[in-house]
Amino acid sequence: MTLTETNSWTGIRKELLRRIHSRVWQPGEQIPHEADLAEEFGCARTTVNRALRDLAESGLVVRKRRAGTRVALNPPQRATLTIPIIREEVEATGRTYRHSLLERDFRPLPPMLHGAFPATLSEDVLYLKTLHFADNRPYAYEERYINLNAAPEARDTAFDEVSANEWLVHNAPYSHGDISFFAVSADKTLSRKLDAGSGTALFAMERITWAGNMPITHVHLIFAPGYRMRTEI
Structure with missing residues (x-):
């Protein structure tokens, strides 16, 4: 060099x-x-x-x-995680992607998220439910809250042609995020949406992205049976 x-x-x-x-x-x-x-x-x-x-x-x-x-004697071993665009993730496997917007609403942030997602409590956030498909089979079920102070253009975006996942990656740059992974058991609703047997263990993640000290979005993603996450180390 x-x-x-x-x-x-x-x-x-x-x-x-x-x-x-x-x-x-x-x-x-x-x-x-x-x-x-x-x-x-x-x-x-x-x-x-x-x-x-x-x-x-x-x-x-x-x-x-x-x-x-x-x-350092014992340097940390860290995986590199990026926010994937689900459409690209599906298409990379050779399958056809589409999404269905199930619900779009303006509502107060639920009390259970007040501590983790400190948006302005006196103002509504945008709430979305989306089902992602791969070759017309359920791929992931998404529930999302968007802080309109961080992404004001989301207020007038329909999210029917482009998913909120893809729109936010392109239009709401983030500085950092918090992410957790866990398993959930398929209840009646998830069984129906993700074509999974009742009680099936499903891979889930919860993610919050930030622009400095301002939260952008909180998303809860649950994937259909067989999903695997891969990353680099």
């Missing part, structure tokens, strides 16, 4: 990450001081500092005042 490729903090971060992963710097080993790295890369010390702070926030290095920076 040339100096011109490492004169930004992202370029320096990439090179430091390479040295950590290739064991140029062993776990627990102290890495060169910021001033030495700045001289090596021909950049300002603050640029190196920014790269090291990002690595520290990722848990890959440990920084202590006056003790320098060391490679």
